Structures are given as C-alpha cells and as structure tokens.
Amino acid sequence: MDKKPGSDGTLTVARNKKANHDYAIEDCYEAGIALTGTEVKSLREGRASLAEAFVNIDRRGEIWLEGANIPEYLNGTWNNHAPKRKRKLLLHAIQIAKLSRQIE
Numbered sequence: 767m768d769k770k771p772g773s774d775g776t777l778t779v780a781r782n783k784k785a786n787h788d789y790a791i792e793d794c795y796e797a798g799i800a801l802t803g804t805e806v807k808s809l810r811e812g813r814a815s816l817a818e819a820f821v822n823i824d825r826r827g828e829i830w831l832e833g834a835n836i837p838e839y840l841n842g843t844w845n846n847h848a849p850k851r852k853r854k855l856l857l858h859a860i861q862i863a864k865l866s867r868q869i870e
Contacts, residue, residue, distance in 0.1 A: 779809045779810075779812065779814055780809075780814040780815065780834075781816070782817065782819065784817060785816075795857060795861060797829075797855040797856055798855070799831060799853050799855060799856065800853060800854040800855075801836075801853065802847045804839040804845075804847050805839075805847050805853075807841075808836050808837055808838065808839045808840075811839075811840075813837045814835065814836050814837075815835040816834050816835075817835075818833040818834075818835070819835075820833055821855065823862065823865060823866055823869070827859070827862055827863070829855045829857055830854055831852070831854075831855050832852050832853075833850065834850070834853065835849055836849060837849050
C-alpha cells in the first residue's frame with residue numbers, strides 16, 4: 767500500500783495482488799465508491815482488505831462491490847458502519863453496459 771500520493775496526486779488505499787496472480791486481467795476500470803464517513807476514516811488509516819471482494823451487476827444496471835472488508839473505525843461511536851456491507855461503485859452508464867454485455 768502506498769503511503770504517499772503518486773505524481774498525479776492519487777493515493778492507492780488497497781490493492782488485490784492475489785487477483786493479478788489468479789486471473790488474467792483484460793481491462794481495468796477506475797470507479798468511485800459510495801462510502802460513509804467512518805469508512806473514509808478507516809481507509810485513511812490504511813485498514814482495508816479486497817481479498818474476498820467481487821463485483822456484481824444487478825437487474826437495475828447498478829454495479830456493487832461485495833465482500834470487501836473495511837474494518838470499523840477505531841474511534842467511531844455506536845453509529846459505525848458494517849465492515850462487509852455492499853458498496854455501490856460509481857461508473858458511467860456506458861461502462862456498466864459494456865461490462866453487462868461481456869458477462870452475458
């Protein structure tokens with residue numbers, strides 16, 4: 767995991783190295799993730815795991831990240847997030863349609 771931003775100002779928070787080893791990656795997409803406040807704070811601490819994560823496209827054409835583990839924020843209150851909840855990925859509709867066609 768990178769601790770310093772790259773030359774373009776981005777910071778890699780988590781990377782699934784096992785996926786690169788186990789699968790042949792043909793295309794890469796950059797997507798946003800809809801997060802809650804405590805999830806952002808936990809990610810800033812560098813606490814995330816994509817080891818069991820996968821992407822699912824539902825019937826409404828929304829794409830979800832499932833199985834990713836973002837542990838609860840240590841200084842959070844009783845209103846902390848669920849560590850393994852489904853998180854919505856933010857992609858353009860054209861990209862989601864292309865992925866849907868590829869998996870059919």
